[in-house]
Amino acid sequence: MACSGSNKEEPKYVACDVCRLSPICSPVDVGGHTYDFTGKMVNRRHYFKKGEMIFKQGEQARLIFAISAGSLKLTADVKGSKRVIDFRIPGELVDICSLNEGVYNYSAHALEDIYLCEIGKETLNDIASQIPEVQGRLMKVVSQELTNIQKSSMLLHGNVSSEEKIAAFILNLAWRYLNSGYSCTEFKLNMTRTDIADFLGLSKETVIRLLKKLQKNHLIQIDGKRVHIPDINDLQQFVGIELILPS
């Protein structure tokens, strides 16, 4: 319900039950006894300062992350500079795909002060391989993640006009905020316009101008970093893909 992104004063942690990793952090029934492996696996709410690097492309990937509060961006080295690969918001996972990879394929930087839950890959894999119930839950988590990535890339990929690209980007964020229990019509763009431009393969000037055009066409309202979507169905119709269904 709460539509706040995060103020510096009060890091509103996302509730554990909207976190994509919650199945892993819940107690497990084994032969009539209930075990909670969370303590063994998870280092909860580790703090990173705005701008700080969380991990670096090429580093040994020992940890998976879940965002408890704040947001971050993922970047990869391309032709000597950094390209923005994606963003992550509270409740989402970072690098779950590294489960079977040795190194991080990209770097992660905090877009604001953030709190992350860190999960040791090795421990997680160990426990999963011993407790089928955990294995099954992990399966659900990874599988869900696969679905989400596929939906996102369906939305973001293949748009012809830049205006549609940007609209799709906003709509994708809306959908993801909804999935994390926030408002999908009112949220904050924590990244810079340059980050958005870089992510979408546009120039920052184009991003600025087209955000303004979308506003002129009443598809969004923009005030600095805050976005308001007057009618999410109008926006979905403009993009042509409906992820957010009328409830």
Next chain:
Amino acid sequence: MACSGSNKEEPKYVACDVCRLSPICSPVDVGGHTYDFTGKMVNRRHYFKKGEMIFKQGEQARLIFAISAGSLKLTADVKGSKRVIDFRIPGELVDICSLNEGVYNYSAHALEDIYLCEIGKETLNDIASQIPEVQGRLMKVVSQELTNIQKSSMLLHGNVSSEEKIAAFILNLAWRYLNSGYSCTEFKLNMTRTDIADFLGLSKETVIRLLKKLQKNHLIQIDGKRVHIPDINDLQQFVGIELILPS
């Protein structure tokens, strides 16, 4: 090694051991006995004619597919017409992400005569939930798929110029052919130029002109549907991301 795509006469099936699903199709050890569930789950090498629809967006998703021979395209309805979402080549999986979804999120059409292995989702899930070893293998499959999708989208997303987009598209195919045991420097583009254009969000004329430009710059050689990559490292350098490592 074989670089052939597929001629109509001789449908060269991909070897099972390069299929992404092979862990599922291999016998399992349970309490000292070896079981092979393949027969229960998999309907092998089901034939579809060129142009035929394999499944339709919105349909109940009961099956997962692995391509044994041939290639296909995935499309989704966007604003009244069909947008090309992705392509699949031999050895690859189709819609593994529907494991936890009720309906197909896109349609699939054969780009040429193809043979598919069909796996019943329900049976697979049943067996996986009963046999931890199968669950673990399924986990590996899904996890690998997640990594692949992420790498692909890293490559394809965020390119500024259309020339880079097309180069990235070719490079992505090269990488995938390599993963399926084919040559990565010599393969066939089974889709039409219009399909490529639609997939990349470009016009077909631009695709044609830029393919020609890439050829003029000696990054690729194109002859109708056949592609040859003289130096894969040059192409990777042009795109700026190196998926294919020197062996």
Next chain:
DNA sequence: CGCGAGATTGAGTTCTCTCAACTTCTGTGG
């Protein structure tokens, strides 16, 4: 208060799209 990063605006250039004509390829029926 002043600095620097980020955001915005304008002008001119370049790239990509659209439209239309034309060629080539492919598959089908006679």
Next chain:
DNA sequence: CCACAGAAGTTGAGAGAACTCAATCTCGCG
């Protein structure tokens, strides 16, 4: 085996979209 029709591919010209560069503005922070 040839003729034909339709689909796919190619090319050129003009219009429109997006980029680059440069100047200016705004805001947060020390």
